Amino acid sequence: MTPSADLEDQPDVxxxxxxxxxxxxxxxxxxxxxxxxxxxxxxxxxxxxxxxxAAEVSKRTxxxxxxxxxxxxxxxxxxxxxxxxxxxxFRLDENASFRANVSALLTESxxxxxxxxxxxxxxxxxxxxxxxxxxxTADRPGGSGDMVQAWMLLIVAGQQRGELDPTRPPEQLATYxxxxxxxxxxxxxxxxxxxxxxxxxxxxxxxxxxxxxxGVR
Numbered sequence: 001m002t003p004s005a006d007l008e009d010q011p012d013v014x015x016x017x018x019x020x021x022x023x024x025x026x027x028x029x030x031x032x033x034x035x036x037x038x039x040x041x042x043x044x045x046x047x048x049x050x051x052x053x054a055a056e057v058s059k060r061t062x063x064x065x066x067x068x069x070x071x072x073x074x075x076x077x078x079x080x081x082x083x084x085x086x087x088x089x090f091r092l093d094e095n096a097s098f099r100a101n102v103s104a105l106l107t108e109s110x111x112x113x114x115x116x117x118x119x120x121x122x123x124x125x126x127x128x129x130x131x132x133x134x135x136x137t138a139d140r141p142g143g144s145g146d147m148v149q150a151w152m153l154l155i156v157a158g159q160q161r162g163e164l165d166p167t168r169p170p171e172q173l174a175t176y177x178x179x180x181x182x183x184x185x186x187x188x189x190x191x192x193x194x195x196x197x198x199x200x201x202x203x204x205x206x207x208x209x210x211x212x213x214x215g216v217r
């Protein structure tokens with residue numbers, strides 16, 4: 001790989017780093033290259049050096065944006081969730097309830113998790129280990145692809161339709177829902193006899209019953 005292959009070595013880099021669009025494209029390129037390697041070799045077998053080589057970036061650039069392999073995996077998974085959300089176009093479906101919308105997304109998530117079980121444990125470990133209460137979600141690797149943002153979009157829509165309690169901050173509800181989601185994934189990881197789709201359906205039931213506007217069924 002020559003230095004010119006690395007976007008950070010190209011001349012239109014600003015003093016503070018890559019332009020936002022070019023930075024996002026670089027991160028997507030790295031994640032896509034890593035995803036192909038994960039599919040071919042298995043997640044555990046892939047090294048950061050191999051990811052840098054496949055993405056045609058220097059190791060310096062790779063480690064700047066993704067300090068560990070798990071960070072690449074998290075970016076990959078959360079970007080895929082964001083694409084699923086955009087493809088299903090939940091926000092424009094005014095006739096669908098929060099329960100129906102989030103259940104559809106979780107059904108897709110369950111199918112993906114069942115096809116990639118080896119990704120889940122390192123992903124969950126990384127998310128818990130890298131949790132920063134003071135961090136701005138928009139500044140994290142993954143940005144708008146963060147799963148909490150996906151839940152929050154659906155929760156806000158549910159509040160606007162009068163299904164969920166509008167007095168509760170959507171950021172709070174999204175965080176609660178996120179950790180219910182993680183709980184279901186962890187139960188399934190530790191006991192593969194469980195039906196993941198049923199576990200996630202229980203998450204929706206617990207959340208909706210707890211966040212529902214009083215008197216609404």
